[in-house]
Amino acid sequence: MNTEISPAQTITLAKIRHIEELERLDSCIAFVEKIGQLIHLIQAERGASCLYIASNGRRFAPERADIITQNQAMEASFREALQQHLHRNALADAKQLTLTSWILLGLDQLTSLRHQITLQKISFADCIESFSRLIGSLIALIFEITDSSVNSKISTCLLTLYNLIQGKEFAGQERAVGAYMFGSGSLQLPHQQKLFELIAQQDRHFDLFCQFGSEEVRQSWLALQATAWHQQHQKYRTKLSAAKDQQTLNPSSADIWFELCSQRLSAMWQIQCQLIQTMHELLAGLASKAKSDFEQTRQYLDAIQATPAAALNSTFFNLAIPVENALNFQTHDTSQAYPMASMITLLQQQSRQIAEMESELSDTKKALAERKLIERAKGLLMSTRGLNEMEAYKTMRSIAMEQNRKIIDVAENILAHHAQPG
Missing domain, CATH: 1.10.10.10 (Winged helix-like DNA-binding domain superfamily/Winged helix DNA-binding domain)
Structure with a gap:
């Protein structure tokens, strides 16, 4: 029996490996989609928790409770998706697994953080920082998955998505800081400086998002910026940016600001979903092409043998x-x-x-x-x-x-x- 391996066998194996790589990528995209959903809900919980603390527990308690219930279901869904991801991607590297360990540790300790918030045993600043740390670890995992992608088109889409989600995270922090600034009734320079830094960070990531994004997602971004509520958001941002130290702010503007920022985050979320759908469709097309190429290769090899x-x-x-x-x-x-x-x-x-x-x-x-x-x-x-x-x-x-x-x-x-x- 001739067991000697041939060029025909290895080139066929190369085609099979390419198809398997695309299938693993599709699994990765599904997992990244789940990470994005979890980030979105944690951002919502952070916003509600910050307003709850800023009002000394008098407001947003029911809204916060509803979001926590949704998040608990999403956390369970995330853990299930993680198990599936690790099962389908046995070669997940040490960096991804270490980041995942940090994330699971944070999720395990969310109940304790929520209890502190309910009892108002945590400051507004620490509340933001605590949620932001968990979100940051989730975003870092998206980056590492992006870095491990070997398909150029999907890698570019993932890089676009990463910058959108990172920019969206800074926009979420801006919502919380701005709501606290308005709600406190007067401007404090450290808070204003934090706002400036968050705006600069957003600009950086949204510029990269537009640089790597397709014409379709860039048009969606331009459409977002052309909305009336976005223009209104910019006016309120200018109020905070132009105010002087200790200047009086209207506390009732906190609700308007929060709603405008929430609309902005929701619009970014829609673009995020659009990007995920684009990647699924792109992968489906690439997989179909790879399978067709595999069949053509087999036919070509048959012709060579003749x-x-x-x-x-x-x-x-x-x-x-x-x-x-x-x-x-x-x-x-x-x-x-x-x-x-x-x-x-x-x-x-x-x-x-x-x-x-x-x-x-x-x-x-x-x-x-x-x-x-x-x-x-x-x-x-x-x-x-x-x-x-x-x-x-x-x-x-x-x-x-x-x-x-x-x-x-x-x-x-x-x-x-x-x-x-x-």
Whole structure:
């Protein structure tokens, strides 16, 4: 019995692996969708909890209780989706699993946090920070899933989604801070400074969202900004931004502000759902194409086997056949492909497809790598200078503006300087 493995078997296996990768990606998208749903509800609970605390427990208690009930059901759904994700993605790396452990720890301790809020044993600022920490861990998991994607189109969609969700999170924090500012009746400079930082963070991520997003999602974003309620939101944001220290604010504006911000978050949520649906449809199309390609490959191999063996002799060592670019998975001139039906022709085509995918993936991977460097530099500033996250990012942004440089260049310089021996 001949058990020797052949080129035909391995090229067929490559096609099968590609189909399996797309199926795993679809599972990942379904899990990311569930993460996004959980984030959305936790943001709603944070908003209701902050208003509950700001009113000394006199308002939003019923609304908060309803949201908690929804969240408890969503938490159970998330855990189930997590189990399915890990079952279908046995190669989930250590970073994803570690982040997941942090998330599960946070979910396990949510009951205690909610009890503190009910008893008003936690400050407004700590309430925001506690929920934001959990949301931040969920968003970080989305980033790691994005970073592990090897399909260029899906990776770009995931990067678009990540920036939308991250921007939406800062918008949710802006809702809470602004509601507290109006509700307190007077402006405090630290709160206003926090608002400025949140607006800057939103702008950064929404710019990246538009940069990587399709024309369809960019049009949805423009439509959001053209709404009357969005213009009204900008007016109230200007009131908070232009107010002076200790200036009196109208407490009744807190409800209007909260509603306007909620409408804005809901509109972002609709775009988020649109993006998820686009990815599912895109994956369905890619999977269909991959399965068709697999069948064509099988037919092609059958045709090769019917070719007289003498016609295929020495094709690999025929130096007239250009294969070096294919061996290095570099894009090459398809007009120079070997004309005869052979394994060489099939392998050239496969190498070209992989090269094109890697080329398309490079911009997305570059953006992900830059984000990692910025986060590392930010963390270094936090640990060495005793800054919080916002302060560290603001420091880097200020340096970039003063020196007319990109923030990634500043981050690389910070890391390089730290790496130098004392």
